Amino acid sequence: MMQMDAIPTTRAEALEADSRDPLSAARTAFDLSEGVIYLDGNSLGPPTRLSLTALERTARQEWRIGLVRSWNDAGWIDLAANAGAKIAGLIGVDPGETVVCDSVTVNLHKLAIAMARRSESGPVIVEADEFPTDQYVAKSVADLLNTEFVRVESGAGGRALAQRGGVLVKSVVNYRTAAVADLERDEEAAHQGGGSIVWDLSHATGAVKINLKAAGARAAAGCTYKFLNAGPGAPAFLFVDASISVGLTSPIPGWMGHAAPFEFDAEYRPADGVRRFACGTPPILSLASLDAALSAFQGVAVEDLERKVRNLGDLCLARAETLGLQTVSPPVGSRRGGHVSLCHDDAYAVVQSLIARGVIGDFRAPNLIRFGFSPLFVRRQDVWDAMDALAAVLASAEWDSPRYRQRAFVT
Numbered sequence: 381m382m383q384m385d386a387i388p389t390t391r392a393e394a395l396e397a398d399s400r401d402p403l404s405a406a407r408t409a410f411d412l413s414e415g416v417i418y419l420d421g422n423s424l425g426p427p428t429r430l431s432l433t434a435l436e437r438t439a440r441q442e443w444r445i446g447l448v449r450s451w452n453d454a455g456w457i458d459l460a461a462n463a464g465a466k467i468a469g470l471i472g473v474d475p476g477e478t479v480v481c482d483s484v485t486v487n488l489h490k491l492a493i494a495m496a497r498r499s500e501s502g503p504v505i506v507e508a509d510e511f512p513t514d515q516y517v518a519k520s521v522a523d524l525l526n527t528e529f530v531r532v533e534s535g536a537g538g539r540a541l542a543q544r545g546g547v548l549v550k551s552v553v554n555y556r557t558a559a560v561a562d563l564e565r566d567e568e569a570a571h572q573g574g575g576s577i578v579w580d581l582s583h584a585t586g587a588v589k590i591n592l593k594a595a596g597a598r599a600a601a602g603c604t605y606k607f608l609n610a611g612p613g614a615p616a617f618l619f620v621d622a623s624i625s626v627g628l629t630s631p632i633p634g635w636m637g638h639a640a641p642f643e644f645d646a647e648y649r650p651a652d653g654v655r656r657f658a659c660g661t662p663p664i665l666s667l668a669s670l671d672a673a674l675s676a677f678q679g680v681a682v683e684d685l686e687r688k689v690r691n692l693g694d695l696c697l698a699r700a701e702t703l704g705l706q707t708v709s710p711p712v713g714s715r716r717g718g719h720v721s722l723c724h725d726d727a728y729a730v731v732q733s734l735i736a737r738g739v740i741g742d743f744r745a746p747n748l749i750r751f752g753f754s755p756l757f758v759r760r761q762d763v764w765d766a767m768d769a770l771a772a773v774l775a776s777a778e779w780d781s782p783r784y785r786q787r788a789f790v791t
């Protein structure tokens with residue numbers, strides 16, 4: 381049972397709790413903008429100072445001067461595996477069981493096909509409130525393998541697996557609500573039905589305590605540009621349990637997943653282990669940023685990450701209640717990922733008016749104000765001040781203006 385912190389009831393208490401925060405030093409790793417309270421690290425994390433330096437060095441020295449020699453001399457060829465190894469500790473797997481490559485969408489697709497082929501029978505299952513990409517991937521994999529596609533209600537994926545086997549594509553932390561899945565229970569169900577789960581760790585990594593191996597998980601993919609702060613469009617990571625990886629076949633057999641890429645074999649021979657799921661040339665600039673950003677997690681206990689996001693979320697929810705706002709997120713005191721979603725009929729306009737005041741959150745259709753509490757740099761005082769801003773915007777109806785209703789493409 382995780383020890384929980386008291387919820388601050390005044391700004392002074394919030395400041396006091398911040399002064400005792402074991403993660404407070406990590407904030408200095410970030411190059412944060414003055415005058416902004418950034419509550420969108422669950423969508424795009426801000427840059428660490430080390431990432432900005434690494435990007436500059438990689439571009440100006442390793443690329444401009446080192447040129448093609450940098451694949452060997454600057455260690456570019458090992459970056460995907462090295463960055464993956466650093467993520468391993470955050471998700472409870474061995475360093476050799478992860479690799480960084482492609483996007484979450486592509487990795488979920490590769491893994492779902494590989495795991496479905498391994499299971500040999502049963503449907504491809506997804507829960508109805510999953511992130512859209514997961515739904516599209518599940519349907520596409522079912523179509524490609526000429527098997528049944530099953531969409532079940534939220535939380536019913538494990539039961540369906542136990543009954544019918546097959547493959548379930550499922551998030552550990554739901555992108556809207558921040559509800560946390562019960563990995564052990566769902567993995568148990570998968571074993572019972574002879575099926576498997578491809579976990580989507582996008583909203584979980586760097587925010588909640590995940591112990592994939594202990595839960596019996598065998599395949600997962602996750603994102604690096606949210607709580608891991610690698611930068612816009614940075615590549616995803618992928619995990620496969622070492623005990624099954626040799627039996628798995630990637631549906632996209634690229635040369636970077638070959639056992640010996642520079643032998644230029646006409647026939648594909650997969651690399652040992654998880655590297656067989658790498659496809660093409662790694663994106664070195666993004667990888668350099670990711671590798672550097674992960675330094676901010678060095679020496680950080682994952683328990684402390686989760687304990688802090690829960691306290692920040694509890695604080696937000698406690699104050700939202702005084703404003704009469706409903707939430708779709710697990711209530712105060714429950715296990716929750718690193719964000720909270722509050723309901724408002726004009727959520728888009730409210731979010732825009734908050735951004736105009738320097739409080740950056742995001743909107744998720746149709747009616748959610750979503751605040752992300754990235755544990756390495758968000759403080760209790762930030763949540764307090766953001767909720768003050770929300771109270772002011774609502775009290776004055778400042779949000780009720782045509783300029784805040786004008787929808788941009790990215791929300």
Ligand SMILES: Cc1ncc(COP(=O)(O)O)c(C=O)c1O
Pocket residue numbers: 483484485486511513514551555580582583603616
């Ligand atoms: C839960 C979840 N899964 C998948 C994705 C898609 O990731 P990518 O754009 O890297 O394919 C996202 C993106 O935000 C996400 O939140």
